[in-house]
Amino acid sequence: MQHVARWARRAENLVSFSALAALTGAVLWGVLTRYVTERPAVWTTELSGILFTWVVFIGAMTAHREGRHIRVTLLVDLLPPQVRRALRKLADALVLGFLMYAAWLSFVMMQNGATRPSPVLDIPFSWVYLATLIAFAGMSLTSALRLIGVIDPASVDALEEVA
Numbered sequence: 001m002q003h004v005a006r007w008a009r010r011a012e013n014l015v016s017f018s019a020l021a022a023l024t025g026a027v028l029w030g031v032l033t034r035y036v037t038e039r040p041a042v043w044t045t046e047l048s049g050i051l052f053t054w055v056v057f058i059g060a061m062t063a064h065r066e067g068r069h070i071r072v073t074l075l076v077d078l079l080p081p082q083v084r085r086a087l088r089k090l091a092d093a094l095v096l097g098f099l100m101y102a103a104w105l106s107f108v109m110m111q112n113g114a115t116r117p118s119p120v121l122d123i124p125f126s127w128v129y130l131a132t133l134i135a136f137a138g139m140s141l142t143s144a145l146r147l148i149g150v151i152d153p154a155s156v157d158a159l160e161e162v163a
Contacts, residue, residue, distance in 0.1 A: 009065075012138075016058040023051035046120045050128050057135035064139040089147065096143040103136035 030044030063069050076084055110133055113125030145151045 008138075009062075012058060012062055012065075016055055016062065019051045019054040019058070023048055023055060026051065043120050046118055050118070050121075050123065053128050054131040057131040061135040061138040061142075065142045092143055092147045096140060096147055099136050099140040099143055103133060103140050106133040106136050 026044045026047045030041055030048070033044070034040040060069075076087055079087065106129055110126045110129035113127075113129045116125045117123060118125060118128075142151065
C-alpha cells in the first residue's frame with residue numbers, strides 16, 4: 001500500500017509541477033509576444049486558463065491528502081476526546097459525501113465538455129474538467145481511507161501542531 005501511495009504522490013507532483021512550468025512558460029510567451037512583437041500569441045491566454053485549472057485542482061488534492069486545508073477547530077478542541085473523535089468521524093463522512101458528489105458532477109461535466117471545443121486551441125473542454133474529476137476522486141479516496149482508518153488522522157493533527 002505504501003508503494004502505491006508513494007507512486008500516486010510522485011504522479012501528483014509531476015502533473016502539478018509540469019502544469020505550473022507550462023503555465024509559467026505560456027504566460028511569459030504571451031507577455032513577450034504582446035510587448036516585444038507586434039503579433040500577440042492569443043492562444044497563451046486560453047492555455048494559461050486550462051493549465052491554471054489543473055494546478056489548482058491537483059494542488060487541492062495534495063492539500064487535502066496532507067491535511068492542509070483550513071479548519072477551524074476551536075469548539076471541537078474544547079470537547080472531550082471521545083466526542084471529538086465522533087465529531088471528526090461525522091465530519092469526515094460528510095466531507096466524503098460532498099467529495100463523491102463533486103466527483104460525480106465533474107464526471108458529468110467532463111462528458112458534456114467532450115463535444116464542446118475551446119475557442120482558440122480547439123481542445124475539448126473535457127480535458128479541463130478531467131482535472132476536477134481526478135482531484136475530487138482523489139480527495140474522495142483519501143477521505144474514505146481516512147474514515148476507515150487506513151490513513152491515520154493523527155498525522156493530520158500533527159501537521160496542525162506544527163503550523
